[in-house]
Amino acid sequence: MSHTAKAQQARRRRPLRTLFVFLLVGVMIAVGVTWIVVQAIPSFEADLAQTPVTATSTYLLIGSDSRENLGDFEGEFGYFAGQRADVIMVAS
Numbered sequence: 001m002s003h004t005a006k007a008q009q010a011r012r013r014r015p016l017r018t019l020f021v022f023l024l025v026g027v028m029i030a031v032g033v034t035w036i037v038v039q040a041i042p043s044f045e046a047d048l049a050q051t052p053v054t055a056t057s058t059y060l061l062i063g064s065d066s067r068e069n070l071g072d073f074e075g076e077f078g079y080f081a082g083q084r085a086d087v088i089m090v091a092s
Helices: 003-037 071-077
Strands: 059-064 086-091
Touching: none
Parallel strands: none
Antiparallel strands: 059 086
């Protein structure tokens, strides 16, 4: 293969390589921005015992059904590796 043929073949591959690099960088930026936005969502533990309940009170409870850090309660539930499903409840 001559020098010019190799140069032409390299020029043909260059746009695909450039496109791949741009797509890869774009995906990495999208993942990073998504991670930052999700981490910025505030979370708190609600103390519903101190909240006044009215006839029209409705609560959306969202949490993780994890058994990590149970401490003394671990014996009551048994030991199971991994996490359970996330929990979403509407209480009214």
